[in-house]
Amino acid sequence: RRQRGRLVQACLGLTENEAKDAVAKAIILAGGRLGGDAVEAVTAEKQQIIRKSGLLEFHASREVLTNVGGLETLKGWLRKRVRAFSDEARAFGLPEPKGILLVGVQGCGKSLVAKAVANSWRLPLLRLDVGRLFASLVGSSEENLRGAIRVAESIAPVVLWVDEIEKGFSGVGSSNVSDAGTAARVFGSFITWLQEKQRPVFVIATANDVSQLPPELVRKGRFDEIFFVDLPDAAERAEVWKIHLAKRNRDPAQFDLSTLAMASDGLSGAEIEQAVIAGLYEAFDQGRPLNMGDLLEVLQETVPLSQMMAEEINGLRAWARQRARQAS
Numbered sequence: 001r002r003q004r005g006r007l008v009q010a011c012l013g014l015t016e017n018e019a020k021d022a023v024a025k026a027i028i029l030a031g032g033r034l035g036g037d038a039v040e041a042v043t044a045e046k047q048q049i050i051r052k053s054g055l056l057e058f059h060a061s062r063e064v065l066t067n068v069g070g071l072e073t074l075k076g077w078l079r080k081r082v083r084a085f086s087d088e089a090r091a092f093g094l095p096e097p098k099g100i101l102l103v104g105v106q107g108c109g110k111s112l113v114a115k116a117v118a119n120s121w122r123l124p125l126l127r128l129d130v131g132r133l134f135a136s137l138v139g140s141s142e143e144n145l146r147g148a149i150r151v152a153e154s155i156a157p158v159v160l161w162v163d164e165i166e167k168g169f170s171g172v173g174s175s176n177v178s179d180a181g182t183a184a185r186v187f188g189s190f191i192t193w194l195q196e197k198q199r200p201v202f203v204i205a206t207a208n209d210v211s212q213l214p215p216e217l218v219r220k221g222r223f224d225e226i227f228f229v230d231l232p233d234a235a236e237r238a239e240v241w242k243i244h245l246a247k248r249n250r251d252p253a254q255f256d257l258s259t260l261a262m263a264s265d266g267l268s269g270a271e272i273e274q275a276v277i278a279g280l281y282e283a284f285d286q287g288r289p290l291n292m293g294d295l296l297e298v299l300q301e302t303v304p305l306s307q308m309m310a311e312e313i314n315g316l317r318a319w320a321r322q323r324a325r326q327a328s
Contacts, residue, residue, distance in 0.1 A: 005087055006122065009157055010042040018045050043124050046155045050124075055132055055148040059125040059161070061115035068109050068116055069243050069269055070236030074102075074227050074327035078117055085123070085157040085200050097224050098194065099160075099203030101217070103210055103324055104229030105313055107270030107305065110206040111163060113229075117204065118159040126152055127161045130168020133186060141186050149193055157200035165205040166212040187214060194222045209312075210319045218323060227327040228320035231268055231306055231313070236328065237261040240269045244276045255292055263299045266306040275299055 011019040019042070026041035050058045065075050077100075083089055084097050102110040118125030133144045152160050162168070169187045194203060203223070207213055218226060232240055238261040242252040264272055279294035306313055320326075 007038045007042065009085065010039045010046075012156060014042070014045055014155075021045065039122055046124055050126060050151060050155070055128070055144055056151055057127040057129065059115060059118070059127055061119045061125050063112060063116040063119055065113075065116045065120050067243055067247075068112055069240035070232050071109060071113065071229065071327045073325070074113065074229070077225065077227075078113075078120070082121055085121075085202075096157075096200040097202055098197070099201075099205065099223050101165075101223045101226045102204065102206045102229055102327070103213075103226060103316070103320065104208070104327070105231050105268060105306070105316065106208045107268035108229045108231060109269050110229050111161075112269075114159065114161040114163075114204040114206065117202075118161075121159065121202075123202070124155060124158045125161060126158055127163060128152075130162065130165065133168075134182065141182050142189060145186050145189055152201050153197075153199040158202070160201050160203045162203060162205040164208060165217070166207045166209050169214055169217070187216075191216055191222060210316060226324040228316075228324035229327045230317065230320075231266065233328070234258075234261045234265070237264050237267070237272065240272045241276070244273045248276060248280060250290060255295070259292070260295060260299075263296055266304040267299075267302065268305060271302065271304060275302060 007023075011022070014022065022042040022045040023038065025044075026038035029041060047058045047060075050056050065078065068075065081097050084094065089096075102113060104110060115125060128148055133148065134141045152158055169183065169190075205217075205223070216222075238257040241255070241257050241260045241264070245252045245255060264275065267275070275295060275298045278298045280290055282294045282298070283290040
């Protein structure tokens with residue numbers, strides 16, 4: 001019954017013929033019966049609609065929440081909303097979740113979370129590039145935003161990922177001088193839609209630089225929650241090492257994860273991943289298996305981003321203490 005409900009949801013936004021074709025394709029793939037591939041087949045049909053729009057990118061993500069090291073508070077919040085778009089949730093009296101804003105240090109898993117959520121919830125993931133919205137013709141930018149929203153809503157339920165949202169809307173404050181108010185109007189339309197949207201479009205916006213965030217965006221009601229993603233602590237770093245070693249076909253039990261966690265103090269998840277890759281190159285070049293020495297040597301040569309951007313990260317933490325919930 002639940003599978004049927006998910007299939008009906010997945011067909012939303014398709015024409016009757018498109019839905020028929022998608023379900024027929026799913027039956028053929030499943031050898032004559034409607035199996036678990038049905039939702040994926042319907043999602044593939046939706047990809048075609050998105051490609052035609054030209055404003056949104058479809059991401060076929062294979063990431064899962066278990067591939068995200070740490071961030072237990074955020075992951076727990078998301079797990080509780082796995083069935084949030086079902087009829088069961090509506091009957092229980094729950095509203096559909098609006099979305100979250102992830103603010104924090106770059107390379108600490110914000111984009112990874114967006115990809116993992118869509119996969120875990122079995123929903124299509126669309127990426128909105130705010131820069132693409134702005135066109136040279138007067139009125140075109142506003143129409144582009146309306147078009148992107150229309151496509152997203154037509155295939156809802158869907159996860160809409162707006163990466164580095166502060167860069168897309170950074171010129172809002174001086175918009176009346178720089179572009180005759182275009183950025184301000186597009187931004188105004190976007191935040192009004194965030195507040196008032198009726199369709200199940202779950203927005204995940206990410207931001208690295210809070211100083212460029214327009215204050216209207218972080219007002220209560222735009223998002224369900226604002227999470228701050230900080231640098232991983234020692235236990236989280238050990239988990240990140242474990243994930244990336246296993247991802248590259250290495251047995252994490254063969255490595256001293258606590259030593260690696262201590263040696264990588266101040267590193268982001270992305271920097272730890274790069275350390276594993278650099279260690280693999282070293283071992284591959286010498287024609288032998290990867291060992292602890294390779295990884296520790298790479299770490300000695302690494303200057304962490306947290307060291308180069310110490311003032312910015314401290315500023316981020318000060319901002320988050322008053323306005324955001326800790327993701328870990």
